[in-house]
Amino acid sequence: MAPEPPAINPESKHWASYPRFLLRAVSAATDGSFLFYAWMTALTAVFLVGVNAWAHQVTGGMVNTNMSDHVSWGLYIANFTFMVGVAAGGVMMVIPAYLYKDKRMQDVVIIGELLAIAAVAACMLFVMADLGRPDRFWHMLPGIGRFNFPMSMLTWDVLVLNGYLLINLHVVGYLLYTRFLGKEPNPRWYKPFVMLSIVWAISIHTVTAFLYCGLGGRPFWNSALLAPRFLASAFVSGPAFIILTMLVLQRFAGMPKPDKPIGTLVKIVRVTILVNLLMVVSELFTEFYAGGAHTASARYLFLGHGEANALVPWIWTAVVLNIVAAITFLKPGLTERKGLLVLACVFAFTGAWIEKGMGLIIPGFIPSTLHEYVEYLPSHLEWRVSAGVIAFGLLVYSAALKVAIPIFRGTMRDRPPTEPDKATTVN
Amino acid sequence: MTDAAPTPPSPPAATGVSRRRMVKALGATLGAAAFGTAISPLFRGSELNADELMQRHYKELSAADKQTVLRRLEAEAKEASGRDVTIKDAQPRPKTKFVYAINLSVCNGNGNCVEACHKENNHDRDSNQSYIRVLEMPKGTMDMEKGNTTYTGAVPQKDKFYMPVQCQQCDEPPCVDVCPVQATWKEKDGIVVVDYNWCIGCRYCMAACPYHARRFNWEKPNVPAAEVNPNQGYLSNRVRPQGVVEKCHFCLHRTREGKLPACLEACPTGARVFGNILDPKSNIRWILENKRVYVLKEELGTKPSFFYFFDK
Amino acid sequence: MEAIANVSRVWRRSLLGFALAVVLPLVTGCGDAEPPSPAARPTPLAAKLPVHTRAVPGVPHILVDAGGQATKLACSTCHSMKQAVPTQRGGSGLRLFHQGLEVAHGNLTCLSCHNPDDYDALRLADGRRVPFERVMDLCAQCHGPQARDYAHGAHGGMSGYWDRTRGTQVRNQCTHCHAPHAPAYPTMRPTFKPRDRFLPVRSESHDD
Numbered sequence: 022m023a024p025e026p027p028a029i030n031p032e033s034k035h036w037a038s039y040p041r042f043l044l045r046a047v048s049a050a051t052d053g054s055f056l057f058y059a060w061m062t063a064l065t066a067v068f069l070v071g072v073n074a075w076a077h078q079v080t081g082g083m084v085n086t087n088m089s090d091h092v093s094w095g096l097y098i099a100n101f102t103f104m105v106g107v108a109a110g111g112v113m114m115v116i117p118a119y120l121y122k123d124k125r126m127q128d129v130v131i132i133g134e135l136l137a138i139a140a141v142a143a144c145m146l147f148v149m150a151d152l153g154r155p156d157r158f159w160h161m162l163p164g165i166g167r168f169n170f171p172m173s174m175l176t177w178d179v180l181v182l183n184g185y186l187l188i189n190l191h192v193v194g195y196l197l198y199t200r201f202l203g204k205e206p207n208p209r210w211y212k213p214f215v216m217l218s219i220v221w222a223i224s225i226h227t228v229t230a231f232l233y234c235g236l237g238g239r240p241f242w243n244s245a246l247l248a249p250r251f252l253a254s255a256f257v258s259g260p261a262f263i264i265l266t267m268l269v270l271q272r273f274a275g276m277p278k279p280d281k282p283i284g285t286l287v288k289i290v291r292v293t294i295l296v297n298l299l300m301v302v303s304e305l306f307t308e309f310y311a312g313g314a315h316t317a318s319a320r321y322l323f324l325g326h327g328e329a330n331a332l333v334p335w336i337w338t339a340v341v342l343n344i345v346a347a348i349t350f351l352k353p354g355l356t357e358r359k360g361l362l363v364l365a366c367v368f369a370f371t372g373a374w375i376e377k378g379m380g381l382i383i384p385g386f387i388p389s390t391l392h393e394y395v396e397y398l399p400s401h402l403e404w405r406v407s408a409g410v411i412a413f414g415l416l417v418y419s420a421a422l423k424v425a426i427p428i429f430r431g432t433m434r435d436r437p438p439t440e441p442d443k444a445t446t447v448n
Numbered sequence: 449m450t451d452a453a454p455t456p457p458s459p460p461a462a463t464g465v466s467r468r469r470m471v472k473a474l475g476a477t478l479g480a481a482a483f484g485t486a487i488s489p490l491f492r493g494s495e496l497n498a499d500e501l502m503q504r505h506y507k508e509l510s511a512a513d514k515q516t517v518l519r520r521l522e523a524e525a526k527e528a529s530g531r532d533v534t535i536k537d538a539q540p541r542p543k544t545k546f547v548y549a550i551n552l553s554v555c556n557g558n559g560n561c562v563e564a565c566h567k568e569n570n571h572d573r574d575s576n577q578s579y580i581r582v583l584e585m586p587k588g589t590m591d592m593e594k595g596n597t598t599y600t601g602a603v604p605q606k607d608k609f610y611m612p613v614q615c616q617q618c619d620e621p622p623c624v625d626v627c628p629v630q631a632t633w634k635e636k637d638g639i640v641v642v643d644y645n646w647c648i649g650c651r652y653c654m655a656a657c658p659y660h661a662r663r664f665n666w667e668k669p670n671v672p673a674a675e676v677n678p679n680q681g682y683l684s685n686r687v688r689p690q691g692v693v694e695k696c697h698f699c700l701h702r703t704r705e706g707k708l709p710a711c712l713e714a715c716p717t718g719a720r721v722f723g724n725i726l727d728p729k730s731n732i733r734w735i736l737e738n739k740r741v742y743v744l745k746e747e748l749g750t751k752p753s754f755f756y757f758f759d760k
Numbered sequence: 761m762e763a764i765a766n767v768s769r770v771w772r773r774s775l776l777g778f779a780l781a782v783v784l785p786l787v788t789g790c791g792d793a794e795p796p797s798p799a800a801r802p803t804p805l806a807a808k809l810p811v812h813t814r815a816v817p818g819v820p821h822i823l824v825d826a827g828g829q830a831t832k833l834a835c836s837t838c839h840s841m842k843q844a845v846p847t848q849r850g851g852s853g854l855r856l857f858h859q860g861l862e863v864a865h866g867n868l869t870c871l872s873c874h875n876p877d878d879y880d881a882l883r884l885a886d887g888r889r890v891p892f893e894r895v896m897d898l899c900a901q902c903h904g905p906q907a908r909d910y911a912h913g914a915h916g917g918m919s920g921y922w923d924r925t926r927g928t929q930v931r932n933q934c935t936h937c938h939a940p941h942a943p944a945y946p947t948m949r950p951t952f953k954p955r956d957r958f959l960p961v962r963s964e965s966h967d968d
Contacts, residue, residue: 051472051475052468052472062475065479065482069482069483069486070486072483072486072487073485073486073487073489076486076487076488076489076490077489079489079490079691080489080490080492081489081667082665082666082667082668082690082691083649083664083666083667083691084666084667084957086666087958088666089666089956089957089958089959090654090660090662090663090664090956091660091956091958091959092958093651093654093655093664094651094655148650151650151651152648152649152650152691153647153648153649153650153651153664153665153690153691153692153693154647154648154649154689154691154692155648156501157501157629157646157647157648157649158648160505160629160631160646160648161628161629161648166505166629167505167629167630167631167646168628168629169627169628169629169630172625172626173625173626173627173628173652174626175626175628175650175652176628179628232652233655235626236622236626236655236656237622237658237748237749237750238622238656238657238658238659238745238748238750239655239658314591314593317593328960329960385655386655388593389660390657390658390659390660391581391583391592391595391597391613391659391660392591392592392593392595393597393660393959394960395956395958395959395960396958397958551914551915554915556945556947556948557950558948558949558950559950559951559952559953560952562952562953562954563951563952566952574955575954575955575956575957576952576953576954576955577954578952578954581954582950597953597954597959598953598954598959598960598961599950600949600950600953601949602947602948602949603947603948603949603950604947666957703922705926706921706922706923706925706926706927707920707921707922707923707927708918708919708920708921708922708929712918713917713918713919713920715917716917716937716948717917717937717945718915718916718917718918718932718937721913721914722922723913723922724922724923730913730922731912731913731914731922734912734913734914735912735914738912739914759905759909
């Protein structure tokens with residue numbers, strides 16, 4: 022990392038240096054190697070495909086999706102739920118860094134915060150994509166529309182997600198800006214917000230779980246264990262993704278070997294993935310041992326119902342992925358074996374994605390509340406829109422990392438406006 | 449002021465910078481153009497108009513606003529179908545709470561109510577949409593999983609009974625609680641309504657409803673002009689916009705004028721009973737006082753205003 | 761409407777025995793907009809606007825082709841000259857106009873309802889004469905629970921207004937839906953089924 026920066030010129034004025042910071046950030050985010058350009062162009066292309074698909078959905082109606090009056094939420098809300106978990110899990114970096122004052126983690130904590138920002142942005146787009154009338158989005162704005170707070174859990178979710186976004190933007194922005202100025206960040210201006218973001222991370226996922234488990238008419242969701250389960254799997258998917266990010270950055274962006282933080286994250290995932298499995302097993306035990314009409318969804322999900330068994334391959338894939346990942350994470354010295362680590366992280370991430378996405382949202386609707394078995398698999402359009410949203414999230418994440426890493430490594434520093442721009446950034 | 453950064457690598461050549469700038473500018477232009485192309489379907493054949501976009505919530509409309517809105521909707525309906533329709537805004541009557549009951553000993557599953565609802569409420573023709581679903585259930589169980597809505601052939605079958613389900617107009621409606629924008633609410637006469645011009649189409653209410661009572665307009669409903677029921681209500685059977693949720697409203701454009709709901713009139717077996725439960729002499733009151741009635745999914749605490757009973 | 765047509769079909773079937781006949785220009789088939797008949801049964805729900813109970817036909821007649829000319833004959837025309845058969849149950853053995861009459865109404869004899877002293881009317885169990893227009897009084901003797909439910913609007917279809925301070929409620933009588941000789945409600949065929957996307961049809965037609 023960068024050496025301790027000398028004190029900045031005290032005459033430096035924020036009104037002048039902050040726009041410089043933004044300008045340099047934009048410049049850094051759009052500058053890079055061929056590989057970087059290729060990656061960003063590909064993401065942009067996918068994003069545009071998604072935008073186009075969404076435009077068709079808005080114009081032609083959601084009949085272009087495979088959702089129905091029976092399964093009224095689909096891939097979008099499934100992805101939304103999962104991405105909230107990723108956002109919450111991103112902050113898992115923060116707990117060891119600040120609660121346990123782990124110095125090595127503090128250097129990479131920014132990655133987690135940026136992941137949180139990108140994931141929340143993707144969440145919001147998924148919600149937008151799911152709206153039948155996005156043109157009436159303003160009806161949900163407090164003060165302007167009619168915000169059904171506190172009755173509707175969805176309004177809570179809007180508040181906590183936006184709050185989470187703001188908190189993380191503030192922490193990240195503040196840390197980056199002070200580093201950019203070459204100053205040591207003042208803990209007064211970020212520590213309280215970091216602590217708040219930890220609590221808030223738990224709240225966003227709890228509230229998202231409450232969206233579902235508060236519905237008495239959907240026995241599959243109506244379980245007190247849903248929120249803890251969400252948190253446990255969030256603390257699998259978030260750290261798993263951060264580990265992957267760090268490995269990619271090490272490989273392509275010349276980041277130093279991040280063994281220490283990765284070791285900490287592996288320790289976290291090792292526990293959370295088992296906790297998550299334990300909770301899933303507890304849920305399944307109560308469902309299958311007791312039996313009865315309330316367990317119809319679980320039976321449909323795992324065993325199918327006659328001809329209707331579209332989700333069976335999905336959930337068993339998730340089961341296998343989760344178990345393999347759980348076992349792999351138990352392996353000592355996993356941090357050293359990069360190939361295996363990547364595999365374990367990909368498995369854990371994908372397993373959580375299925376389990377909490379398609380494996381949780383869809384069976385809540387099957388059988389329907391009149392106990393009709395109407396199946397759902399996403400349409401091509403839904404896949405396109407979802408890919409576009411994910412691409413957007415990755416775009417935000419990549420651009421933000423592109424700015425953050427050189428600042429944190431000290432290769433991007435503020436200079437008086439008179440001097441020519443001499444710094445370059447990684448890549 | 450000193451440069452705090454470690455020795456920077458040599459600055460890129462001037463030509464490199466300008467080429468890079470050009471590439472960036474080109475990329476940005478191409479990106480913007482591609483984005484414009486990508487969203488262009490939004491502006492093709494869009495029916496959005498500013499009045500509709502800016503329309504306030506039903507409860508915030510003054511009497512004059514309402515008239516403006518109703519006339520605008522009538523004009524739009526005329527433009528769309530060529531038919532003259534009247535869109536009224538019937539208000540709840542004082543001392544009225546509507547309650548419905550169905551005699552399952554008598555209902556034979558003929559489905560005339562389903563069709564009457566379809567026609568009365570200007571439902572989409574392609575999907576045979578209706579607010580009512582009739583379950584054919586084996587005698588000897590109340591487990592809806594054993595039910596079937598796609599039965600055909602002669603009814604009633606000896607070993608079956610038939611249970612029509614529609615909005616139960618709950619006194620504790622979960623759908624109303626979850627709506628993030630208050631686009632659905634319970635009126636004074638007990639009817640749960642939707643402001644089709646306020647709903648954002650998030651479909652949370654559909655997830656919350658335990659009775660499969662809500663329907664979504666996955667596309668613009670298709671109702672041939674000749675078949676449009678011109679007697680319409682703002683909160684009831686006017687042809688719905690695309691992308692919003694709708695539900696049974698006890699035919700409020702009829703019932704608030706004292707008439708019976710369309711599904712009841714269509715019932716050839718007389719299984720349906722409707723009335724004002726606050727009137728001690730009403731039919732519905734007599735049923736509740738003298739028949740052993742039950743409600744669907746009572747354990748959920750939704751307190752339906754919709755009852756079922758058997759004669760024998 | 762379709763259901764009513766259905767019912768009238770049953771009516772017709774049960775009356776096939778009446779040679780040339782369609783008894784009564786079937787009020788059952790139309791009869792939507794007729795004025796309240798004076799014969800309408802007084803109803804206990806009289807407080808507000810009167811309930812309009814759809815009239816049932818009065819004295820049945822038979823159209824006979826008498827030498828190329830349609831002639832209306834009352835029941836009594838023949839029956840006044842014939843001896844009543846008190847033990848006659850069901851339709852078997854009936855001749856002439858009643859040949860093939862489908863009877864499926866408990867263990868009743870013809871004279872349980874028809875009045876041997878005056879075939880242009882019916883009779884109650886205690887022998888009192890009751891005109892055809894008040895057939896509900898006759899039915900109510902055995903079908904008490906139904907009559908009670910009917911009186912409270914819980915049996916028999918209706919149309920018009922639930923709020924009788926604002927409009928007339930139109931009620932059926934027993935024989936609008938139940939054929940008197942075979943009163944079981946006919947089976948029907950649902951013609952309008954949901955056509956939801958992705959909704960699998962769980963069973964084939966029951967009877968085909």
